[in-house]
Amino acid sequence: MMGPVLAACLLIILSTAWISQANGATCKKDGGVCTCNDQTKNVDCSSKGLTAIPSNIPVETTELRLNFNSLSKLSPTAFQSLTTLRQLYLSNNQLQALPAGVFDQLKNLETLWLSENQLRSLPSKIFDSLTKLTWLSLGYNELQRLPKGVFDKLTSLKELRLNNNQLRRVPEGAFDKLQNIKDLRLEENPWDCSCNDILYLSNWIREKKGTVSNIEAAECDGGTKAVLEITEEEAAEDCVYPNTTTAIPTTIITTLASSNDDDIPELPVPQENFQKFLGYQEPDHLPTQPQCLMSISGYLGLMMSLVLTSAAILYVIHFLKKA
Incomplete structure (x- = not known):
C-alpha cells in the first residue's frame, strides 16, 4: 500500500509547488527583484x-522602499493589502499624480x-486615513496648489516638507x-505676497515663530522679503488663481448669459482632455523586464507542475487497477 501513499504525497507536494509558482515572487530568495528581511519585515x-x-509584497511588511525607480503611475489598489505598513518610501520617482x-x-x-517626483496637485482627501503619520515629505515636486483641508486629519504630524515646489x-x-x-x-x-491670500500664511508663521522650525525661511517671489514680514497694506490685492473655487466675476456671467449661441467661438478641445472627459484612462503600468521574466518562469513552473501532477494521477490509477 506504499505506492498510493507515496503518490498522494507527491501530488500534494506538486500542488503546493504549483500554487507557489502561480503566486509569483517578490523577494530575491524566491526569484524576485526585491530584498526582504523576515526579521524586520522590511x-x-x-x-x-x-x-x-x-x-505579492508580503502582507506583514512594515517598511517598503520603492525610491529611486521609474514609477510614473500608481494603481489605486497598489497598497491595499499592506495594512501593517509603517514606512513607505516613494521618493525619486516620476509620479505625476x-x-x-x-x-x-x-x-x-x-x-x-x-519627495523628488513630478506631482502638480493632490486629491483633496488623499491623506485622510493617515492619522498616525508623523513625517510627510512632499518637497522637490511641482505642486501649484493645495486642496483645502488636505492636512486636517494629520493631527500626529511632526514634520512636513513642502519646499521646492510652485x-x-x-x-x-x-x-x-x-x-x-x-x-x-x-x-x-x-x-x-501681493495678494491678500498670503496673509493667513504670514500670520501663521508669525504666531508659530520659535516653536516650529524652518518656517521663517519662506520668502516672497523674487526673494525680496520674508513672508512673515508682509503687512495688510502690502498684500491688498484680491487675486484670482487658476484651479481654485473663486467665484467668476458677475460681469463675465452677465456677458455669457446675454450672448447668442452664434457669438460663442468654438474652442478646440485637446485630445488628452477629451479622453479624460470620456473617462478614458491609461493602463496603470506596463510590466517591467524582471516581472516579465518572473511571469515566464511562473508559466513554465505551472506547465511542469501540471505534467508531473498528471503523471502522478495516472500512476495512482494504474496502481489501483493492478491491485
Missing part, C-alpha cells in the same frame, strides 16, 4: 529601475516620502489642525 525594492510595483484612495488602507503608516499660496486654515508640528519646510516656493 522590503527593499529601491534602485531597481521599476516602472511598476512588484506583485496620486490616485484618490491609494493610501486609504495604510492606517498604521508613520512615514511617507513623496506654491503661491495655501488655503485659509491649511495648517491649523497640525497640533504637533515641529518642523515645516516652506522655502523655495514663489509665494505671492
